[in-house]
Amino acid sequence: QSALTQPASVSGSPGQSITISCTGTSSDVGGYNYVSWYQQHPGKAPKLMIYEVSNRPSGVSNRFSGSKSGNTASLTISGLQAEDEADYYCSSYTSSSINWVFGGGTKLTVL
Amino acid sequence: QVQLQESGPGLVKPSGTLSLTCAVSGGSISSSNWWSWIRQPPGKGLEWIGEIYHSGSTNYNPSLKSRVTISVDKSKNQFSLKLSSVTAADTAVYYCAREYGSRGMDVWGKGTTVTVSS
Numbered sequence: 572q573s574a575l576t577q578p579a580s581v582s583g584s585p586g587q588s589i590t591i592s593c594t595g596t597s598s599d600v601g602g603y604n605y606v607s608w609y610q611q612h613p614g615k616a617p618k619l620m621i622y623e624v625s626n627r628p629s630g631v632s633n634r635f636s637g638s639k640s641g642n643t644a645s646l647t648i649s650g651l652q653a654e655d656e657a658d659y660y661c662s663s664y665t666s667s668s669i670n671w672v673f674g675g676g677t678k679l680t681v682l
Numbered sequence: 683q684v685q686l687q688e689s690g691p692g693l694v695k696p697s698g699t700l701s702l703t704c705a706v707s708g709g710s711i712s713s714s715n716w717w718s719w720i721r722q723p724p725g726k727g728l729e730w731i732g733e734i735y736h737s738g739s740t741n742y743n744p745s746l747k748s749r750v751t752i753s754v755d756k757s758k759n760q761f762s763l764k765l766s767s768v769t770a771a772d773t774a775v776y777y778c779a780r781e782y783g784s785r786g787m788d789v790w791g792k793g794t795t796v797t798v799s800s
Contacts, residue, residue, distance in 0.1 A: 603784075604784075605784045605786070607785065607786030609728075609787075615792075616777055616791065616792055616793050617728065617777070617787070617790055619785070619786060619787060619788050622782075622784075622785035622788070623785060626785075628788065660728055662786055662787075664784065668744050669730065669743050669744060669745075670730065670733065670741050670743075671718070671730040671786075672730065673728040673729065673730065674727070675727045676727045676728070
């Protein structure tokens with residue numbers, strides 16, 4: 572069982588927007604603005620897409636955005652494209668002894 | 683830019699020790715970053731194993747702490763993972779990554795598959 576809870580799957584049609592949620596506790600997501608999101612295509616390493624809740628690294632499309640409310644963080648992808656089909660993982664710093672925790676991952680299908 | 687490359691045996695016998703190295707290129711392991719190991723069992727999610735600073739300071743996932751050792755070799759610009767008493771449950775793709783402070787892991791290696799089997 573992962574420390575952060577994500578839906579197992581989401582789907583959307585090209586051009587639409589989707590949102591993936593990531594629920595934790597006040598010891599991780601709710602307690603720090605250190606939430607990050609990773610995109611992972613099959614057989615590839617994860618890629619950082621969002622850091623510190625809502626910031627995009629250089630080179631990441633502005634179609635990707637992040638937010639947080641209480642103990643739940645969200646990743647929104649607008650203008651869905653076929654290349655967005657991948658697994659997405661959230662992660663947070665945590666005050667527990669583990670330091671970093673991940674969500675179980677969400678499979679995004681572009682219909 | 684910084685690149686990471688994992689290396690090590692792809693097959694380890696049960697009860698043995700898994701040993702992997704992560705070579706850092708394009709930058710110094712003595713920069714102001716922590717360096718992490720993360721693993722991903724087949725068809726499953728990511729699990730943080732632990733991290734090290736160039737000073738040798740470490741933090742480990744409590745669920746693995748009794749079996750994990752992460753070390754750094756500044757002369758070779760690399761860091762290493764040892765996981766002892768392995769079982770089939772340790773079969774996974776193992777990634778090394780650079781932590782960019784509170785930003786999380788901004789640079790990842792391509793990953794290396796380790797299978798625990800006799």
